Amino acid sequence: MSERRFSIGDRVTVRDATSLFHTRTQAFTRGKTGVVVEDRPPWVIPEDEAWGRDTEETGRVEPFYVVRYRQRDQWPGYTGADGDTLETEVSERWLEPA
Amino acid sequence: MSHDHDHDAITEGEQISEFDVLETAVRELAIEKGLFSADDHRRFLEWAQSIGPTGGSKLVAKAWVDPDFKARLLENGVEACKEVGIDWRDPTGTGTPSDYTYFYVLENTPQIHNVIVCTLCSCYPRPVLGMSPEWYRTPNYRRRLVRWPREVLAEFGLAFPDDVEIRVHDSNQKSRFMVMPMRPEGTEDWSEEQLAAIVTRDTMIGVALPDPQWTAAHAPA
Numbered sequence: 001m002s003e004r005r006f007s008i009g010d011r012v013t014v015r016d017a018t019s020l021f022h023t024r025t026q027a028f029t030r031g032k033t034g035v036v037v038e039d040r041p042p043w044v045i046p047e048d049e050a051w052g053r054d055t056e057e058t059g060r061v062e063p064f065y066v067v068r069y070r071q072r073d074q075w076p077g078y079t080g081a082d083g084d085t086l087e088t089e090v091s092e093r094w095l096e097p098a
Numbered sequence: 099m100s101h102d103h104d105h106d107a108i109t110e111g112e113q114i115s116e117f118d119v120l121e122t123a124v125r126e127l128a129i130e131k132g133l134f135s136a137d138d139h140r141r142f143l144e145w146a147q148s149i150g151p152t153g154g155s156k157l158v159a160k161a162w163v164d165p166d167f168k169a170r171l172l173e174n175g176v177e178a179c180k181e182v183g184i185d186w187r188d189p190t191g192t193g194t195p196s197d198y199t200y201f202y203v204l205e206n207t208p209q210i211h212n213v214i215v216c217t218l219c220s221c222y223p224r225p226v227l228g229m230s231p232e233w234y235r236t237p238n239y240r241r242r243l244v245r246w247p248r249e250v251l252a253e254f255g256l257a258f259p260d261d262v263e264i265r266v267h268d269s270n271q272k273s274r275f276m277v278m279p280m281r282p283e284g285t286e287d288w289s290e291e292q293l294a295a296i297v298t299r300d301t302m303i304g305v306a307l308p309d310p311q312w313t314a315a316h317a318p319a
Contacts, residue, residue, distance in 0.1 A: 028244065043272055087265065
């Protein structure tokens with residue numbers, strides 16, 4: 001997969017998908033909407049890497065993105081300031097357009 | 099008791115995690131199989147644990163005095179590290195003693211304060227900061243920093259007005275991060291070496307700010 005589905009500035013929602021076995025998509029980001037702020041190179045996804053399928057031949061390679069969320073959107077009753085943000089890195093399969 | 103101070107017996111640690119057991123098992127198998135020796139392992143650990151935050155301090159001090167270097171550092175962290183003698187790919191080719199080689203420096207500004215965490219485990223920019231402090235790896239810090247960042251920073255003694263954005267960076271995948279704090283006032287005529295001394299580990303995690311009176315080796319009373 002070489003085409004990137006998302007661009008910097010796109011609003012995206014993290015899928016609230018099942019996570020059997022290993023994933024690096026934190027539960028607290030599931031279903032949350034943020035903005036793509038950085039591209040990261042295509043890597044083998046952690047769901048495959050965890051099983052030793054850690055090369056481009058054996059594992060699924062996908063683009064990654066850094067997504068920035070407003071903390072107000074992230075947590076109910078957030079006690080900080082309106083402008084506070086959180087950034088996490090997400091593989092493409094976990095994102096859908098918001 | 100053979101000595102006169104009062105404490106609980108020193109033990110191996112109350113909890114041995116599954117990962118501790120797994121590490122020991124894999125290490126012993128690898129030694130039996132001859133992949134490396136016990137002494138190789140010991141020497142590697144000694145070396146890895148000897149890496150401190152000096153590299154990170156150098157990067158920040160150099161960036162403070164050299165705007166061109168700062169631009170290169172923000173553009174490509176791995177390449178810029180080589181200018182201060184840190185190669186993220188040495189010696190294993192895959193970035194050990196970190197587990198990856200995408201390194202991003204986060205610049206603090208009057209409007210944005212950055213702070214790093216790994217909510218999943220303990221990911222940390224080890225080639226530039228060495229081993230992470232024990233508290234960085236605790237569930238307490240990892241769970242609470244993303245949820246209550248201002249409260250956690252306050253526990254470290256840091257408070258920001260509401261118009262400063264607190265930006266939490268979770269090292270949950272392959273990227274590793276380090277904070278570049280702002281150069282404090284009163285250091286205008288300082289040398290790079292003097293500056294590096296006040297860029298302590300915690301200022302590069304983002305739980306402290308550099309203080310001209312304060313180095314890691316000499317804190318004010």
